Amino acid sequence: MCDIRIALLDMNDNHVNQGFKNISDLSEDFRKQSTENITIEKFDIRHKNEMPEIENFDIFISSGGPGTPHKEGHAWEKRYADFLDAIFEHNKNSEEKKYLFLICHSFQIASIHWKLGNICKRKSYSFGVMPIHKTDDDKQEYLFENLPNPFYGVDSRAYQFIEPDDNRFEELGMNIMALEKFRPHINLERAVMAVRFSDEIFGTQFHPEASPESMIENLKDDRNKAAMIENYGIEKYLETLDRMDDDDKILLTQSQILPRFFDFAKNNILKYRTVLA
Template sequence: MKNDVRIALLDMNNNHPNQGMRNIKELSKAFQEQSEYEVSVELFDVRYKNEMPNIEDFDIFISSGGPGNPHREGYEWEQKFADFLTQIWEHNKTNEQKKYLFLVCHSFQLAVIHFGIANVCKRKSYSFGVMPIHKTEDGEKDFLLKNLPEPFYAVDSRAYQCIEPNDDKINALGMKIVALEKIRPTIHLERAMMAVRFSDEIFGTQFHPEADPLGFIKNLEDEKNKEAMIETFGMEKYLETIDRMDDDDKIVLTRAQIIPRFLQLASEQITKNLVFG
C-alpha cells in the first residue's frame, strides 16, 4: 500500500552522540502511530554518510541540529544540502503538491546562510540552557507558535547566532522572523533570530523544539556535563535549568506544540491534495 505521508528525517549530527535525533525520531513515531494517515518515516545520515533524500520520494522533511561551523568547510554533503534547499524552494513555487520542511538549530543556520537573510556568526560565549524565547508580531499569529505563551521556553544550545537580518531580502522572499532571543537589558548586543517562517511550507528554529526533559536532565546528570556546565555558567544557572526542565508550561509545552503541529498541518495539506484512483 502506498503511504499517504512520507517523512524523511535528516540527521545532521555527524555521528556525534546527541539527544536531539532521538527526540525527533520519537515525535515522528508518535505522529506515525497516532495519525489517521498511512505514514512512513525514513532516516538519512547527511553529514557522516553523505546520505540525502530525493525530494520526489518524500512529502515532509525534518532536518536536525548538529555540531560545528555552519559555514562551508568543503565537505561533499554541504553542496548536496544546499541543492536540497533549492529543490524544495523551487518545487513549492511551481507545484500544487507542496513539500514541507522543518529546520532545527544547525540546519536553521545553514538555511539562513543559504538564503542570505542574516549574518551567521560565532557568539561571544556558548549559549546553553532553558531560555525564554520571544515571539514577534508575526510569531503571535503563526500557526506553530500561537498556542505558546509569551515568552515561551525552549532548550537553547549553540555556539553560533543569526543576527543583523537583511530585511529587504526577507521581505522580497516573503519570509518572516517569528521569534527572537531573550531580552537582555544590561547587554548591548543585538538579539538573535530564534525562528523564521521561510514560507508557508518551510519553518526553522534556532532553538530545539524537540527537546524533552528526561533526555536533557540525563545529559546534565552525567558528571562531566554537569561539571562543564557549572564551570561555564555557575551553580545558579545549572539549578535554574534543572528547575525549568519539568515545568508543564516550559519545554514540555514547546515540545508538544511546535513539531506535532507542523506534522499535523503538513499531513492535512498533503492528504487533501492526494488523488485517489
C-alpha cells in the first residue's frame, strides 16, 4: 500500500483560528476516503519555529494567519523562504513532485518572496463572502473546473496583492487564475485572488477551506462584523447570514478546491510510484 504524507503548516502565530481547524478537517476527510495509508502531521511555523523537512512529506497545506506578510526579522521567516525555494527547486529537478497549497497569509508571503507584485495594506480590513472572478488563464484549471464564474469565497485580509509584474510572472512560468470582484464605481485596481505558481503549487488569497460554521463563529468577532458591514453594508451582512449555507456559495467552494487539490496530488503521486514499481 502506498504511503502519502501530508504536512499542515499552521501560520496563525498561536492565535485561535477557525481556518486551520477546517484545513485539518478536510485533510482528515481525505484520509478517511482514501484506500492509501495517509498520515497527517502539523507544524506550528511562526510560534514554535517548526518546519517540515520536504523529503519527509508529499503534500503541504500552508494556512492563513494574522499580521504583516512582510519580513520583520523573525527566525522562522528565513526557514519559510528556504522551504518555498526548496519545494520549487525540487520540482524542477525531480520526477517525484511535492505538492503545496498556499492560503491567504501564506499566499501573500510567497508572492512577496517570488517578487510577483505589490503586496500592500488595504485601506480597510476586508471580511465577508465575496464573488471571485476567474481569469482567462483558468480555462485549464482543474481546481476551478466545477465552479461557476464568478464563484464565492470567504475573504479575510488586511493586505492585498495588486500591480502584478507581468514580466516576472512570465519569467517564472506563473499565472494569475482569479481576481476580486469588478467594481466600476471604485477607482482601485482589482486584487489578485489566486495564482498557479507551478503545476504542483497553487495559492489563493481567499479561504477555500472556510465553512458556514466557521464564518458564523468568525462573525462573533466585532472587528469582522464591522468590516463586513463597512465593506458591504448592513443589508448585505444580513443577507450573507441568511444565505451562509447556500449550496452554490461557501459550501460549493469548500467541496471543490482543496479536495480536488488532494486528489490531483494523490493521483500524480500514485502514477509516478506505479511507474517505478
